Amino acid sequence: MVTPGGRIRVLPPAIADAIAAGEVVERPASVVKELVENALDAGARQVRVEVAEGGRASIRVSDDGGGMTPDELRVAFGRHATSKVASLEDLSRIATLGFRGEALASIGAVARVEAVSRRPGQAAAARVVVTAATVEGPWPDGAPAGTSLTVTELFATTPARRAFLRPARSEALACARVVADCALAAPDVAVELHSEGRRVLRAPGSGVLLDAVRAVFGAGAARGCWPVAEPGDAFDVVGVVGGPGVARGDRAGLVLFVNGRRVQQRSLQAAVENAYRGLLGTGRHPLAVLDLRCDPEGVDVNVHPTKREVRFRDERGAYAALERACWAALRRTGGAATLQLGPPAAAGASSGSAPSGARPVVGPRPEAAVAARPGPALEWPAATPSAAGLPLAEAAGWRLVGQLHHRYLVAETEDGLALVDQHAAHERVLYTRLRERLERRDTADGRALPVSEGTGAAQGWLIPELVELPAPLVAGLPQAAGTLARLGIVLEAFGDTTVRCTASPSGVRPSDVARLVAELVDEALTERPDGGVMRVHRLAALLACHTAVRFGDALAPAAAERLLRDLAATPAPLTCPHGRPTVIRLGDAELRRAFGRPAG
Amino acid sequence: MTPAVAQYRQAKAEHPDAIVLFRLGDFFEIFGPDAERAAPILQVALTARDFGRTGKLPMCGVPHHSVDAHLKRLLDHGCTVAVCDQLEPAALARGVVRRAVTRVLTPGTLVDADLLEPGRSQRCVALWAEDGVTGVAALDVSTGDCLLAEVPGGLDGPQLVSELERLDAAELLLSEEAEAPAGLAPGALRSRRGPELFAAEPAVARLRQRVGSSELVAAGVGGWHAAQVAAGALLGYCAGGRLSLPSGFLRVRAQAPEETMLLDPATRRNLELVEASGPGGPSLLRLLDRTRTPGGARRLRSWVQGPLRQLAAIAARQAALAELQQARGPRAELRAGLAGCRDLERLVGRCIQRLAGPRDLAALRQTLVRVPQVAEAAAPLAAPLVATARTTLAAVPADLASVLERALVEDPPPTARDGGFIRPGYDPELDRIRAGSEAARRYIADLERVERERTQIRSLKVGFNRVFGYYLEVPNSHRQPLPPDYVRKQTLVGAERYLTPQLKEQETIVLSARDRAAVREQACLEQLWAQVEDRAAALTAAAEALACLDALQSLAEVADDLGWAHPVVDDSTRLEIQDGRHPLVEAALGPGRFVPNDIGLDGAGARIVLLTGPNMAGKSTYLRQVATITLLAHLGAAVPARSARIGLVDRIFTRVGAHDELAAGRSTFMVEMAEMAAILSAATPRSLLVLDEIGRGTSTYDGLSIAQAILEYLHDHPAVAARTVFATHYHELTALAGSLRALRNHRVEVVEEGEGPGARVTFLHRIVPGGADRSYGIHVAELAGLPRAVVRRAQVLLEDLEAERRLPSDESPPRQLALPLAVAHPVVAELKALELDGMTPLAALQKLAEWQVRARGDEPVE
Incomplete structure (x- = not known):
């Protein structure tokens, strides 16, 4: 309540600190972030984080880094006290994560902090207790080398802030995200998180990014990732990208760093997602952990109080570098599925292995014998030859052997065998063509353009098909007519809730027309937050799926060969629009291994 | 005497030592002294019934459907149990129901999965002492693993006690004439048999018959006579218990005493090897156990209980564990593959004992399907131990899995009694029975329609009741004549019921088919058992390989998780650890709270650490962690330290913590002295001694003197020149560093602020060089x-x-209790320096008087 006639007064330091602290310390996760970054800057090899009630009750971060002397402990909690910068020039060359000298002061202003620290080589540790920015101590204590900070009573003196804290579970989740980011940023540091007494994360600190990815995202995700190492002039990109098989339904798998500092920058995220276009189904987001590295002078990190966004001197360069690196990695590995047959030969195994070394490929339990894996499962960097992905343009040179069960095409590749899922492959071909058609500027009157043969020519209906649609869709039909016409569908309103379809692409079965029309109209009319970018994709994918040859359709050899050639000519031919593989290849080496033959 | 009582008497006569469970109605009853013994164990009420002329007969009972749980309890208490069950359903019996003993169970000869702990073996151990050596034969009936050893000394030898602890003996088989001390495997059942079972020649012959001589030599036991006699006795005992041990299943292996470290029961307890000392936390085994199969858990347990002593063996395990610790991807795959494997070893055992049910075989099938997956997961690893295991797994014939897949349905029922577990298409005979039954059923189902047409009686019905079975019911209102094959059976108010011979025939087929199918399925089951038995050797080898891989991945997983490092183990006499931690205490304290400490014994210069300082400051923890880290190093595993270099240790002795054995009439001090005596007589220059607070249980001077004497003995005598960590509260002993050159003083660091009673004392939990100056x-x-x-x-x-x-001339630092030490009295020094030549007799006498005064003045005031 403002007292009338109040005068301007200088705030006492404690209150000033608390206000300033509010910028840095929003919630328990901010405390965790600051403390963990301090630990990393102190050269720790092990960092342990324990939170109770999501951090609302207590947060404890302990590390085995350089530690602090008793004097350092005493002054560390004052404002603008830092070991990270000493001059303004330092500010433009920031190599550490923390630098403002605010973190500990802020935390000490809004919580109770107990800090125990010992430098290696000293016998005694020192302990201080900070409440409301006043420091008590230091007293001697017994502790391992390193520092441990316990933060309790967070926001006890600012009840308004405390009331705004989310429930324990949400805060715990935020803390977990922060710790996971730190683990991914520093794969050579062992990072652990204990929540409510249970250990929920442990990154082993082996120096291998994949181990950290495995710890955070699980073994299944780690299996589907490939390395990225793209040096450039101004920007280097290092990290891992996951294949379509490990795509997620949310953006939590997209973890980006700039010079090791976690950022949440829309433009950079878009760069990565762009590189995946066409590889992922709708609503799916890639798994990617990438560090964009550049000269510290080329990026300003002092922009945002929570350091979540940064400013580049060369914004476009950063975007391009990131997108290019992802695209190159995805393309290089091909994203193709390889089939594992039989036990892989151990390094140095003698070529004349006994028959008992081979297993029946189709054993009593199918899932035990065959497992499709997206690429090399275990160690990298050297991708195995079979996964290095011959460019599929060479598929034009494949010799078609035949059609299998009316489901798959069997082709002879240069040194082995390829199996093509006829539906997925045809889907991809049609999808590409439809997208082109939709993205091309249409003719002035929006009529259906003549379509070439073999791509689902529009077929007129002798007896027009009537389709029931919800009224709003019928009302919006004029809007969608042009787009649909480009796809080869001609619709006209025929009552409040009925439309008449007089032409649809060939290949669509009469029984499918109703559903297809409903979906297409719905999609064409739906508001899209991204301004329609996804609409084109979805329409094309929908129609492609419905009109492509199905499992069970017999294909004449000429048609099958044409499909192969069309597939070879398609960009991004290795997955269907839904992300499933179109081609599985077995090279000579794998076949020989499966049959227990010596390597050729 | 009623017939039932006669049956009971007979059963009891056949098994006098066993607790006889006698089936009466829905209960299993126990009578007489058996009941008095069993009732408190089972926690059921002890009642009594009138018994003829002799008064009351105590009895207690348990319901028959929950008998297995009660059996387990009895067996865990070391009882032998004989189950006397009804052989026929009571309803069908004429006169008294026939009963007989169907199962005889002893704790050491169990095969039943419900009665066994998955994570540990329960072995039956036979002992035979001759010529100063005790032959030990330890058999795990559930897996066929038979371990032979020869332990020096008789049945009262200390080494035998250690061996039996290591072997998880659940039952001891002894000759009636043998005298075994009570302290030998106290929890195990003692089964005594007459000396004829242990007669040397027949016993050895029995063994040779089952396991050929060449195999015995190959296993390394060719010359071990005492062990062979024990093994033969064991086989005879099993034969008496109707246990089958076919040749492919029984595997004999030798355990040379030099292969594993000797750990006495006190050490096993102090280091919390397999049992936690209190309700606080896990045991070391529990901490290390991340196995995925019961076989792996058992293997890990035996590794932990028997640390290795040969450098080559330790190096082999280290190589495998170091590789597994780094290869996180393959390790994850390995864990996933092992998770689907079941207890292959014991499943094979159950097949061999003809006890495996349909679900057991399904578990076997599931495991066999997983075996290739496990082998593949282990493929990228190069270490020899892993590669050997993988080769064994790859050699498992795939045909058994196919057979089981063809034979068993997806989800078999728990028992074989009612059939329903064999797939169609596996056995032609069974298919025929089922087809016939199916045909008959269809015939009956169709009959109504067919007969209606045949007789043109619209209202004809086909029915079924328990008395007549199937029948044709024709209402009285019919007009048409009935076919000649209709035989009238029953007359009702408005209808008549008929049978036809064909109907009866089909009915018989249907009703009997169920039983015939069950019988046939049982025959198929026995066939499958036989097929498993035929491949027993390969399957048990595969089970061992799986167990080995499981135990390895468990240790690697723990090491990776907790950040442990691999030590250097060599044949020096070093004991150097940097930043060592106690694994169990660290786990209890939580992350980042345990203060690590070093130890540096280089074997030549420094061999004994004398640790002084206050209690509760971490002395005991330090002692135990040194011993635990040494033990872990001898498992080939990583240790909780930054780095370590440990020379081979043959025995670890610990004397930590006090426990009165008042019940046995011995005080703390007596126990302590007895243990010290054992240690001093058994220690070798390669041993590790960890001693805490020796001399505590008696008066200060006695204790101090004994402690000092022991230290000097350990220092001076080459036969016991062992690496020693000696913690004591007698800080006076720190002066010994002057005279004992291989002794180093260390203390627990303490920070004191202020003086006197108000002083604030902080324990730093750090061990630093130098002696403590106060307690x-x-x-x-x-x-x-x-x-x-x-x-x-x-x-x-x-x-x-x-x-x-x-003491006025005492040069030791202030505040030290100046008790008589091995420091030469100043008078002696003066005597040595005295020049006798220039002394007059009077001067000499004066000197003597002066010395007497000084000597008297030094005497402690009581």
């Missing part, structure tokens, strides 16, 4: 909560005592 006992008492008045008074008394005792 801080009073501070600990203060921490414990003694009243301030008591503490203050104690402080005053301490200062007085210290002031009184100070």
Whole structure:
């Protein structure tokens, strides 16, 4: 309540600190972030984080880094006290994560902090207790080398802030995200998180990014990732990208760093997602952990109080570098599925292995014998030859052997065998063509353009098909007519809730027309937050799926060969629009291994 | 005497030592002294019934459907149990129901999965002592693993006690004439049999018959006569218990005493090897156990109980574990593959004992399907131990899995009794029975329609009741004549019921098919058992390989998880550890709270650490962690330290913590001295001694003297020149560093602020070089909560005592209780320096008088 006639007064330091602290310390996760970054800057090899009630009750971060002397402990909690910068020039060359000298002061202003620290080589540790920015101590204590900070009573003196804290579970989740980011940023540091007494994360600190990815995202995700190492002039990109098989339904798998500092920058995220276009189904987001590295002078990190966004001197360069690196990695590995047959030969195994070394490929339990894996499962960097992905343009040179069960095409590749899922492959071909058609500027009157043969020519209906649609869709039909016409569908309103379809692409079965029309109209009319970018994709994918040859359709050899050639000519031919593989290849080496033959 | 009582008497006569469970109705009853023994164990009420002329007969009972749980309890208490069950359903019996003993169970000869702990073996161990050596034969009936060893000494030898602890003996088989001390495997059942079972020649012959001589030699036991006699006795005992041990299943292996470290029961307890000492936390085994299969858990347990002593074996395990620790991807795959494997070893055992049910075979099938997956997961690993296991797994014939897949349905029922577990298409005979039954059923289902047409009686019905079975019912209102094959059976008010011979025939087929199918399925089951038995050797080898891989991945997983490092193990006499931690205490404290400590014994210069300082500051933990880290190093595993270099240790002795054995009539001090005696007689220059507070249980001077004498003995005598960590509260002993050159003083660091009773004392939990100069006992008492008045008074008394005792020429630092030490008395020094030539007799006498005064003045005031 403002007292009338109040005068301007200088705030006492404690209150000033608390206000300033509010910028840095929003919630328990901010405390965790600051403390963990301090630990990393102190050269720790092990960092342990324990939170109770999501951090609302207590947060404890302990590390085995350089530690602090008793004097350092005493002054560390004052404002603008830092070991990270000493001059303004330092500010433009920031190599550490923390630098403002605010973190500990802020935390000490809004919580109770107990800090125990010992430098290696000293016998005694020192302990201080900070409440409301006043420091008590230091007293001697017994502790391992390193520092441990316990933060309790967070926001006890600012009840308004405390009331705004989310429930324990949400805060715990935020803390977990922060710790996971730190683990991914520093794969050579062992990072652990204990929540409510249970250990929920442990990154082993082996120096291998994949181990950290495995710890955070699980073994299944780690299996589907490939390395990225793209040096450039101004920007280097290092990290891992996951294949379509490990795509997620949310953006939590997209973890980006700039010079090791976690950022949440829309433009950079878009760069990565762009590189995946066409590889992922709708609503799916890639798994990617990438560090964009550049000269510290080329990026300003002092922009945002929570350091979540940064400013580049060369914004476009950063975007391009990131997108290019992802695209190159995805393309290089091909994203193709390889089939594992039989036990892989151990390094140095003698070529004349006994028959008992081979297993029946189709054993009593199918899932035990065959497992499709997206690429090399275990160690990298050297991708195995079979996964290095011959460019599929060479598929034009494949010799078609035949059609299998009316489901798959069997082709002879240069040194082995390829199996093509006829539906997925045809889907991809049609999808590409439809997208082109939709993205091309249409003719002035929006009529259906003549379509070439073999791509689902529009077929007129002798007896027009009537389709029931919800009224709003019928009302919006004029809007969608042009787009649909480009796809080869001609619709006209025929009552409040009925439309008449007089032409649809060939290949669509009469029984499918109703559903297809409903979906297409719905999609064409739906508001899209991204301004329609996804609409084109979805329409094309929908129609492609419905009109492509199905499992069970017999294909004449000429048609099958044409499909192969069309597939070879398609960009991004290795997955269907839904992300499933179109081609599985077995090279000579794998076949020989499966049959227990010596390597050729 | 009623017939039932006669049956009971007979059963009891056949098994006099066993507790006989006698089936009466829905209960299993126990009578007489058996009941008095069993009732408290089973926690059921002990009642009584009138018994003829002799008064009351105690009895107790358990319901028959929950008998397995009760059996387990009895067996865990070391009882032998004989189950006397009804052989036929009571309803069908004429006169008294026939009963007989169907199962005889002893704790060491169990095969039943419900009665066995998955994570540990329960072995039956036969002992035979001759010529100063005790032959040990330890058999795990559930897996066929038979371990032979020869332990020096008789049945009362100390080494035997260690061996039996290591072997998880659940039952001891002894000759009636043998005298075995009570302390030998106290939890195990003692089964005594007549000396004829142990007669040397028949016993050895029995063994040779089952396991050929060449195999015995190959296993390394060719010359071990005592062990062979014990093994033969064991086989005879099993034969008597109707246990089958076919040749492919029984595997004999030798355990040379030099292969594993000797750990006495006190050490196993102090280090919490397989059992936690208190309700607080896990045991070491529990901490290390991340196995995925019961076989792996058992293998890990046997590794932990028997640390290795040969450098080559340790190096082999280290190589495998180091590789697994880094290869996180393959390790994850390995864990996933093992998770689907079941207890292959014991499943094979159950097949061999003809006890495996349909679900057991399904578990076997599931495991066999997983075996290739496990082998593949292990493929990228190069270490020899892993590669050997993988080769074994790859050699498992795939045909058994196919057979089981063809034979068993997806989800078999729990018992074989009612059939329903064999797939169609596996057995032609069974298919025929089922087809016939199916045809008959269809015939009957169709009959109504067919007969209606045949007789043109619209209202004809086909029915079924329990008395007549199927029948044709024709209402009285019919007009048409009935076919000649209709035989009238029953007349009702409005209808008549008929049978036809064909109907009856089909009915018989249907009703009997169920039983015939069950019988046939049982025959198929037995066939499958036989097929498993035929491949027993390969399957048990595969089971061992799986167990080995599981135990390895468990240790690697723990090491990776907790950040442990691999030590260097060599044949020096070093014991160097940097930043060592106690794994169990660290786990209990939580992350980042345990203060690590070093130890540096280089074997040549420094061999004994004398550790002084206050209690509760971490001395005991330090001692135990040194021993535990050494033990872990001898498992080939990583250790909780930054780095370590450990020379081979043949035995670890610990004397930590006090426990009165008042019940046995021995005081703390007596126990302590007995243990020290055992240690001093058994220690070798390659041993590790970890001693805490020796001399505590007696008066100060006695204790101090004994402690000092022991230290000197350990220092001076080459036969016991072992690496030693000696913690004591007698800080006076620190002066020994002057005279014992291989002894190093260390203390627990303490920071003191202020003086006197108000001083604030902080324990730093750090071990630093140098001796402590005081005991801080009073501070600990203060921490414990003694009243301030008591503490203050104690402080005053301490200062007085210290002031009184100070020797004038004593050069030791202040505040040290100057008790007589091995420091030469100054008088002696003067005597040595005295020049006798220039002395007059009077001067000599004066000198003597002066010395006498000084000598008397030094005597402690009582």
